[in-house]
Amino acid sequence: MHNRGHLGVTLILLSPILFYLLVNEYLFTAFYATLLALLCTTLPDIDLKFQTKSTILHRTPVIRRFVPNIRHRGITHTIWFAMLIGTLSAGVSTGLLYWNEVIVFLPETQFIVLSFGLGFVSVLFHVVGDMITPRGINPIHPVSYKNLSIPVSLAGNRFANEFFSVLGFLLFIYTMGSTIVYYINFFSREQIMVVYGGLYASILVVFLIYALGKPRFDACAYFIQRRLLNR
Numbered sequence: 001m002h003n004r005g006h007l008g009v010t011l012i013l014l015s016p017i018l019f020y021l022l023v024n025e026y027l028f029t030a031f032y033a034t035l036l037a038l039l040c041t042t043l044p045d046i047d048l049k050f051q052t053k054s055t056i057l058h059r060t061p062v063i064r065r066f067v068p069n070i071r072h073r074g075i076t077h078t079i080w081f082a083m084l085i086g087t088l089s090a091g092v093s094t095g096l097l098y099w100n101e102v103i104v105f106l107p108e109t110q111f112i113v114l115s116f117g118l119g120f121v122s123v124l125f126h127v128v129g130d131m132i133t134p135r136g137i138n139p140i141h142p143v144s145y146k147n148l149s150i151p152v153s154l155a156g157n158r159f160a161n162e163f164f165s166v167l168g169f170l171l172f173i174y175t176m177g178s179t180i181v182y183y184i185n186f187f188s189r190e191q192i193m194v195v196y197g198g199l200y201a202s203i204l205v206v207f208l209i210y211a212l213g214k215p216r217f218d219a220c221a222y223f224i225q226r227r228l229l230n231r
């Protein structure tokens with residue numbers, strides 16, 4: 001999946017967390033969480049920069065010797081990398097707390113735990129985005145090289161990338177809209193959470209039926225067939 005698609009998948013999965021933060025009046029935290037998640041979710045594909053001959057680094061004679069050759073969808077697409085990014089996020093957030101305590105509005109420990117969680121899940125959201133392509137991922141290698149793949153679409157499929165980015169954007173807008181509805185006091189917190197959850201699930205289901213109902217994604221059936229035959 002390309003960057004746009006990954007950002008979309010992350011917005012889709014992040015929206016309920018954001019909504020929870022927003023209706024509990026953790027506005028700054030919600031804003032911070034969005035930025036953090038969108039940044040972290042693009043990090044796994046940093047491995048593309050380290051592939052042989054793929055970057056200027058590898059083409060520069062002296063520098064080339066010091067640049068490691070990392071396989072694409074290798075170590076940066078694992079649970080270990082997710083943990084590393086979670087830890088770094090928690091570190092950055094701790095720094096932020098020391099720098100300016102006032103802006104957080106969330107108990108310190110919760111803020112740090114949330115930051116770890118966001119860094120961690122944002123990388124996993126990226127990994128999920130790559131899992132739905134035929135090539136799949138090896139999420140716990142080198143412990144196990146088991147390949148996980150539920151092929152829905154080829155990574156480069158334009159419709160799939162557009163679909164996820166548009167759906168992510170729509171759900172993000174929907175989350176903001178629902179927050180405004182809550183703040184102008186149409187519903188109690190419990191009511192708005194139930195309404196939000198119900199509509200969120202419905203939007204997701206309708207869009208997925210629309211996309212999967214016709215062969216818009218691509219010929220992944222071919223890959224599934226090949227997998228079955230290999231068994």
Ligand SMILES: [Zn+2]
Nearest residue numbers: 044045077130
């Ligand atoms: Zn990737």
